[in-house]
Amino acid sequence: MDSVTSEQRQTLHSTADNGLKIVVVGGFGVGKTTLVRSVSEIRPLNTEETMTQAGEGVDDTGGVAAKTATTVAFDFGRISLDAHNVLYLFGAPGQERFWFLWDRLFSGTLGAVVLVDTRRLADSWYAIDRLEHHGTPFVVACNDFGGPVHTAGQIREALDLADEVPLVFCDARSRESSKQVLITLVEHLQSVVAQDPTPQPIPEPAP
Amino acid sequence: MSRPRPGRDDSPDRLYTLTGGRSRAGSDAFDLVTLVVAESDPVPGMQSEHASILRMCRFPTAVVEVAAGLGLPVSITRILLADLHDTGRISARHPRASYRLPDHDILEQVLVGLRNL
Ligand SMILES: Nc1nc2c(ncn2[C@@H]2O[C@H](COP(=O)(O)OP(=O)(O)OP(=O)(O)O)[C@@H](O)[C@H]2O)c(=O)[nH]1
Numbered sequence A: 001m002d003s004v005t006s007e008q009r010q011t012l013h014s015t016a017d018n019g020l021k022i023v024v025v026g027g028f029g030v031g032k033t034t035l036v037r038s039v040s041e042i043r044p045l046n047t048e049e050t051m052t053q054a055g056e057g058v059d060d061t062g063g064v065a066a067k068t069a070t071t072v073a074f075d076f077g078r079i080s081l082d083a084h085n086v087l088y089l090f091g092a093p094g095q096e097r098f099w100f101l102w103d104r105l106f107s108g109t110l111g112a113v114v115l116v117d118t119r120r121l122a123d124s125w126y127a128i129d130r131l132e133h134h135g136t137p138f139v140v141a142c143n144d145f146g147g148p149v150h151t152a153g154q155i156r157e158a159l160d161l162a163d164e165v166p167l168v169f170c171d172a173r174s175r176e177s178s179k180q181v182l183i184t185l186v187e188h189l190q191s192v193v194a195q196d197p198t199p200q201p202i203p204e205p206a207p
Numbered sequence B: 001m002s003r004p005r006p007g008r009d010d011s012p013d014r015l016y017t018l019t020g021g022r023s024r025a026g027s028d029a030f031d032l033v034t035l036v037v038a039e040s041d042p043v044p045g046m047q048s049e050h051a052s053i054l055r056m057c058r059f060p061t062a063v064v065e066v067a068a069g070l071g072l073p074v075s076i077t078r079i080l081l082a083d084l085h086d087t088g089r090i091s092a093r094h095p096r097a098s099y100r101l102p103d104h105d106i107l108e109q110v111l112v113g114l115r116n117l
């Protein structure tokens, strides 16, 4: 049943020194965890990030503005790419009410996979909007739940996808298929990088 | 799926106690995928979470993995990590910074790694 068991490793190489991130985002139950599990060398783990936002305005006493805490749970898996690079895959809820946390949670991500169920295309509108707005490159992967067959053209139209955004069909339960989705994303990133004429500013040194 | 979400049962009081009520700027340096490596063994009398982190990080371990292992929110984990970092008990391997787009070499390495899966 679990085809990756033989390849599971619990610890990273002692030489591992560069963590990379890809986000898998999509509506409820669309197969995010399944996709992560299919390619991960560890059983997906879950954790949560708590965000504290200063409340609007300051109270009359001139004290600290009220703060509200919001908690978002997410799961993740891991792929050791080579002696130095380790890729972490994050499954993140794509609902509007979680989305304001996205920038903080996944800053520095290579790119994103938007997983969609073609029976519920509208569930992914918001995620696509935000990724476009944020300038994060992404691919759209249609997870096969055996719904009515749509052509790629119909799906592109319903999602109002830009021509350059790759659209693929997948089965998140399959390791090979999920791996292909990730490869499509990285190839897309390569073409985005190749086309970007702006020189890369020197990054700020880590504090 | 069957595991309860971490942190759920922790009262704010307990989380407050763990960190001494601090929220600290230095902890922002820890990205979700910063790899943490223990530089020393736990010592008797150490806060148990600090000792757990040192045991967990004998090999490089990402901040998110530490958080999941501790069953604590990432924000709290970052503060505990900053404590250990300040005292030289852990070292941190931060992701190579890329300003907006990743560089070509990294993408090539990712692609090779994925194709070899
Ligand atoms: N038929 C079919 N079922 C799938 C596929 N991928 C996932 N599923 C099933 O769909 C259900 C939901 O999958 P999950 O991976 O838990 O979805 P998720 O997006 O992580 O769900 P949430 O985190 O709750 O939003 C599970 O029962 C999966 O077995 C697929 O490609 N085809």
Ligand SMILES: [Mg+2]
Pocket: A032, A033, A034, A075, A091
């Ligand atoms: Mg899930």
